[in-house]
Amino acid sequence: MEELLKILNEVKPGVDFTKEKDLIGSGILDSLSIIQLVTKISDEFDVEITPLDLVPENFESAETIYEMIQNAED
Amino acid sequence: MTYTSYLYFFVFVGIVFLIYLMVPLKRRWLVLLGASYVFYGFLNGIMTLFLMAATVSTFVFGKQITKQQQLFQAKKKELSKEEKKTFKAEITQRKKLFVAFAVVINLGILVYLKYYNFFAGQIGSIFSLCGVSVHVPLLRLALPLGISYYTLQSIGYIIDVYRGKYAAETNLAKLALFLSFFPQMTEGPIGRYNELTPQLIEGHRYSNENFTGGVTLMLWGFFKKLVISDRASFIVGSVFDNYQIHTGPVIIIAVVMYTIQLYTDFSGCIDIMTGCAKMFGIELAPNFRQPFFSKSVAEFWRRWHITLGTWFKDYVFYPVSLSAPFLKLSKSAQKHFGKFLAGFIPSAAALFVVWMCTGIWHGAAWKYVVYGLYYFLIILLGMLVEPLAVRICEKTGFNRKGKLWSCVCIVRTFILVNIGMMLFRADYVGDFFRMLAIPFRNWNFEEIMNSGVFYLGTDKHDFLVIAIGVIIMWIVALLKEKGHNVLSRITTGKLPLKWAVMIGLIVSCVVFGAYGIDYGVVDNIYAQF
Structure with missing residues (x-):
């Protein structure tokens, strides 16, 4: 999780990702930042994120993103 | 679509709505399918064949993709890890081939009908630049209505099936309804199979809320289109067609007018179609x-x-x-x-x-x-x-x-x-740049001071009607932005309020709508795409 929080802060500095629960709705993450995030996640966690994973529900909070990574690892 | 065909549309929707309510719940989707093909066939004639070709190809290849998926699921338990990997790669390869076939056919029809003449013209120009005169024959076919929209719907469906988001539709008629549902054939919105089809297939009972909500939304759309958009179109046409003779401020007014025209035309049409679908209990995807x-x-x-x-x-x-x-x-x-x-x-x-x-x-x-x-x-x-x-x-x-x-x-x-x-x-890129330069070169208010702006195919009253219409629209949008949906509040509000708003909108369209002998007919802009 710490590794993910580090990536999130690199993509969007200045956001408290431990508290934010509506990253898409509040406009913190848009499609461009999602792509930057996914590219970094694929690299760091060595998982394959497909376009099918790129749904708003997977990017609502740091927890949901982490869950998506764990599913991709399985 | 013209205001007269809007009247036909109202009659058509009325008849379809009555038949829809008379048919048993389970069969109601067949009424929508029949109505969609009558609507499309009436407007497109023989070119309905292109819609049919897109539907059949999407159906066939979608089923093949799901079949491959099922084959993998059935066999994977019997295979070792290595075999499973090889088999999966083989299945993915086959699925990709079917996606490619479906996309090439669907996109091919669109590219051929929409872009052939453009490419033919470019090839001719390149040859003439080289000093060779080549006659590339042009296509004499109008673009079938809604082709840019239903092609995207069918490609989206095929890709979703490939990605395993859902299984392919096993009933050709149900897929045909998804691709041809008449309210979205003119200007979209571009629907998603998993969101739209269950609503289309499910028979909906009459609901007072859906009916009044749908009719109010349709009238609001007519208000935008007839009162604001069609009126603004005359100022826009007058300036854009002869932009060279106008001053900077008039160019700016015309551009803002065009933005108003396009927005009220497109969102107005979407409101009419969304309202129409709502009458049947179907929610189309929001487009604005x-x-x-x-x-x-x-x-x-x-x-x-x-x-x-x-x-x-x-x-x-x-x-x-x-x-x-x-x-x-x-x-x-x-x-x-x-x-x-x-x-x-x-x-x-x-x-x-x-x-x-x-x-x-x-x-x-x-x-x-x-x-x-x-x-x-x-x-x-x-x-x-x-x-x-x-x-x-x-x-x-x-x-x-x-x-x-x-x-x-x-x-x-x-x-x-x-x-x-x-x-x-603008007609051409060159016109755009020349027009863009005018406000920087000719910042002269004389044309406006001499009331010249009121003679651009319209008069002071037209400007006043547009201004009032835009203010009303802006207030409704501002309230919606702040979380107050005026139209849905009216729908769920008291009866006198509903009637007052509906009558008010009808009267506004009849009295202030830009139609009749003096105005001519303005086609929907996005229906041409």
Whole structure:
């Protein structure tokens, strides 16, 4: 999780990702930042994120993103 | 579609609605299918065959993809890890082949009908530049109605089936209804199979709320189209057709008028169609969300023609960004450049593809290519400037979330969008640049002071009607932006209020609508795409 929080802060500095629960709705993450995030996640966690994973529900909070990574690892 | 055909549309919808309610619940979707094909056949005649070809090919290949998926699921338990991997690769290869067939057929029909003449013209021009006269025969076929919309729907469906989002439809008639549902055949919205089809197939009982809600929304759409859009079109046509003789301020008025015309035309038509579907208990995907309250151009495109933007995001931007060459580009950028550029370069490359597709989707002309390029460059510039702006604001303590800055951003976006609209409406790219230069060269208020602006195919009363219409629309949008949906409140409100609003809208359309002998007929702009 710490590794993910580090990536999130690199993509969007200045956001408290431990508290934010509506990253898409509040406009913190848009499609461009999602792509930057996914590219970094694929690299760091060595998982394959497909376009099918790129749904708003997977990017609502740091927890949901982490869950998506764990599913991709399985 | 003209105002007279709107009347036909009302009669048509009325008849279909009555038949729909008379048929048993389980069979009601067949009424919608029959009505959709009657509507489409009536407007397109023999060209309905293209819709049928798209439907059958999408159906056949979709089923084949799911069959491969099921084959893998059935066999995978019997296989070892290594065998499973090889078998999966084989199945994926076959699935990709079926997707390719479906996309080539669907996109092929669209490209052939929409872009053939453009390419033929370009080839002819290239040869003539080389001094060789070549006659490339042109296609004498009108573009079938809604082809740009249902083609995207069928491709989206096929890709979703390939991705395993849902299994392919096993009933050809149900898929045919998804691709031909009559309210969305003129200008969209571009529907998704998993969201729309269950609603279409489920028989809906009569609901007072749906009926009054649907009719109110339709009347609101007519108000936008007949009272504002069609009236504004005369000022726009008059200036854009002879822009050379006008001064800067008049050009600016005409461009703003065109933005008003396009928005009220497109969103008005979408309201009519959404209201029509709502009468049957079907919710179409929203296509607009108060776009003129956007603080950036990127946000504007998330609020304007939403279903087109999300389609390109899901089926072009994401797959392109996550494709092997782009991931490679990203890694290489990470190695050679800083952190910022490592994220920026692949995103910019994927955005370029998306904006070229968006531009070309609108039409077969160079101006649409430049239109896509324009928005690509603006968004790219925004991405480049953003980190710098954040740093400056942090150092100076400037509040970027303050009301004043929000207003500045809204105005800035409005100006940039209007320049885009000018390009969208100009006949050629050259006309756009010449027209854009006029406000910088000829800033003369004489034409306005001499009331010349009131003789651009309209008079003072027309301006007044447009102004009042826009103010009403702006108030409704502002309230919606603040979370108060006026139209749905009216629908769920008391009976006298419902009737007062409906009668008010009907009277406004009849009295102030720009129709009749003096006005001629204005086609829906987005129906031409």
